[in-house]
Structures are given as C-alpha cells and as structure tokens.
Amino acid sequence: MSKIPVSIAIDGPAGAGKSTVAKLTARKTGYIYVDTGAMYRAMALFLIRRGIGAEDAEAISRVSQEADISIEYRDGEQVVLLDGENVNAFLRTEEVGKMASASSVNADLRRKLVELQQELGARTSVVMDGRDIGTVVLPHAAVKIFLTASVEERAMRRFKELQAKGEPADLDTIAKDIEERDYRDSHRAVSPLKQAEDAILIDSSKMTAEEVAEQILAIWQQVMDQEKEKG
Ligand code: DC
Numbered sequence: 001m002s003k004i005p006v007s008i009a010i011d012g013p014a015g016a017g018k019s020t021v022a023k024l025t026a027r028k029t030g031y032i033y034v035d036t037g038a039m040y041r042a043m044a045l046f047l048i049r050r051g052i053g054a055e056d057a058e059a060i061s062r063v064s065q066e067a068d069i070s071i072e073y074r075d076g077e078q079v080v081l082l083d084g085e086n087v088n089a090f091l092r093t094e095e096v097g098k099m100a101s102a103s104s105v106n107a108d109l110r111r112k113l114v115e116l117q118q119e120l121g122a123r124t125s126v127v128m129d130g131r132d133i134g135t136v137v138l139p140h141a142a143v144k145i146f147l148t149a150s151v152e153e154r155a156m157r158r159f160k161e162l163q164a165k166g167e168p169a170d171l172d173t174i175a176k177d178i179e180e181r182d183y184r185d186s187h188r189a190v191s192p193l194k195q196a197e198d199a200i201l202i203d204s205s206k207m208t209a210e211e212v213a214e215q216i217l218a219i220w221q222q223v224m225d226q227e228k229e230k231g
Contacts (some may be wrong), residue, residue, distance in 0.1 A: 006031070006125045007140075008220060009133035012147035013182050013193060015154030017204050017212065018129040021147060024213035026127040029220060034071065034120055035078055036130035036137070037100070039113050041091040042069050042080045044099035054102035061108035069116065101181050105188040114191075131185055134196035142227075143220050144199035147212065153205040154178055 008031065010022050019035055026033035046067040052059045072079045079086050090096065103109055117137045120126060128137065134144035149157075155175035162169035185193040195201060200219060204212050 005121065005123065006142045006224075007121050007138045008127045008143040008145070008216065009138050009141035009196075009199075010127065010129040010145045010147055010216075011131055011133050011135070011193065011196070011199065012129075012145075013131075013154070013178075013185065015158055015178060016147045016149045017157070017209055018147050020209040021204070021212045021216065022127045022129040024209060025216050025220075028213065028217055029125070029127065031125040031127050032073065032120075033078060034117065034126050034128040036113070036117055036128060036133065038078065038080050038088075038091055039069055039071070039116065040100040040104045041096050042082045042087055043067055043109060043113065044096050044103050045087055045090055046082055047103055048095065048099055054099055057106060060103050060106045064103075064106065064109040064112060067112075069113070071116075071120065101184055105184070105190060107190045110190055131193040132191035134199045135194065136191050139196075142223050143216065144196050145216055145219075146195040146199040146201050148201070148203050149205040150203075151175055151178055151182075 008022075008025060008029070010018050010025070012018050019037075022035070023033050025031075043064055046069075047060060047063060050063055052063055068081075068083045070081045072081060079088055080091065081087070114132075114137050117128065117130075117133075121128060121138050128141075130137065134141055134146070152175065155171055155178055158174050158178070159169050159171050162174075182193075202212055202215060
C-alpha cells in the first residue's frame with residue numbers, strides 16, 4: 001500500500017446510515033474512522049456548558065475558538081476529548097444534536113473543526129463521514145460517497161432505535177425533525193450539505209449497511225487498482 005494517506009469521504013443527511021457504513025468500511029480497509037458529527041456535537045456541548053444560546057452568533061464565533069477538542073482511539077473506538085475529558089457519553093442527546101445543527105452554521109466554528117479534520121486526513125488513511133467532507137474538508141479524497149435514504153426510511157430507523165432503547169418515540173414527529181434538520185443543513189450559507197460533483201450517490205433506503213459497505217469497498221478497490229497501474 002502507498003505511504004501517502006488515502007481518504008474515503010462519506011457525506012449525507014442524518015440517518016442515512018453513514019456512521020454504520022463508515023465503521024464497516026474502516027474495518028475492512030484498515031483505515032481509521034473519523035466521525036466529524038461527533039466533533040460538532042462536542043463543540044455544541046462546550047457551548048451549552050458555557051451557557052451560550054444557539055442564536056448568539058458573535059458569542060459562538062468567539063467562544064468556539066477556546067474549545068480544546070481532540071480525538072483519540074481506544075480499543076478501536078473514537079473517543080472525543082473536550083478539554084481532556086472523554087465526552088462521548090454526552091454527545092447523543094436531542095439537546096446536543098439540536099445545538100450542533102444550529103451552531104454548525106457558524107463559519108468560525110467550522111473553520112476550527114475543519115482544520116482539525118484536515119490534519120487527521122493528512123496524517124493517516126481515513127474513512128471520514130459528515131456533511132462537507134468531499135466538498136470542503138478532503139476535496140482530493142480518493143473515494144467520495146454521497147449516502148442518502150428517503151425521509152420515511154430514516155425516520156423509521158430512528159424510531160426503531162429509540163424503541164430499542166425504551167425511549168418514547170413518535171414517527172411523525174421524528175420525520176418532521178429530520179426534514180427540518182435536512183433543510184437547515186442543506187440551506188446554510190457555509191458548507192451546506194450537498195453532493196460533490198465527483199461523488200457517487202448511493203441510496204440506502206432498500207439496502208443493508210453491509211451491502212452499502214460492499215459497494216463502497218468495490219469502488220475503493222477499483223480506485224486503488226487504477227492508482228497501482230499509474231505507478
Ligand atoms: O451527523 P451528526 O448528526 O452527528 O451531526 C451533528 C450535526 O453536526 C448535524 O446537524 C450537522 C453538523 N455537521 C456538520 O455541519 N458538518 C459535518 N461534517 C458533520 C456534522
């Protein structure tokens with residue numbers, strides 16, 4: 001394998017199955033999985049703890065620069081450190097998810113996290129998932145995937161997840177939340193969620209995560225073979 005780090009970028013809306021697919025792809029390629037959404041969530045947690053409101057753009061621009069966010073790998077799992085504290089257990093709440101979506105429109109906040117993500121990609125081969133990986137973070141990624149699924153399918157997956165955790169869930173409310181978040185993520189001025197021109201679109205509505213990962217691996221294999229031919 002070449003010593004130059006190789007990147008696989010997987011972008012798409014919430015609930016399309018990016019993280020499951022990215023983890024499978026990372027395991028099979030031996031690359032490191034980087035969950036950039038978790039970084040935006042850690043930043044959101046930092047802002048919440050500092051008492052910053054989602055609408056206070058000036059404070060978000062300023063305070064976000066003070067956050068010390070880093071990534072470590074323990075037993076193959078990504079651990080997000082906020083000022084040295086492992087905050088993984090706090091990142092998956094609705095409150096943090098909403099703040100992450102709202103605060104990630106901020107250009108200063110994004111610049112800080114994008115730099116961190118680019119450093120990771122320059123250092124080692126990665127499977128990175130997010131919203132702007134193929135368009136902004138790693139525009140030269142060897143493989144770019146845009147993974148989607150219908151709103152109905154994504155809502156159903158989330159509904160089942162919540163049910164499995166024994167949490168109350170309403171399918172219509174979940175679907176409405178997903179639509180709102182999609183709209184916000186794809187209409188923001190900075191790095192909106194959109195398919196890179198050279199990204200391959202995969203609709204996972206009727207596919208298992210394994211099937212999607214297999215498709216990505218086949219594309220990756222093809223790219224690697226082409227690179228080898230080029231010498
Ligand atoms: O994928 P996720 O739900 O964990 O992401 C949380 C929020 O962070 C999401 O609303 C959009 C934002 N995000 C982003 O703007 N850019 C990324 N590369 C990843 C996530």
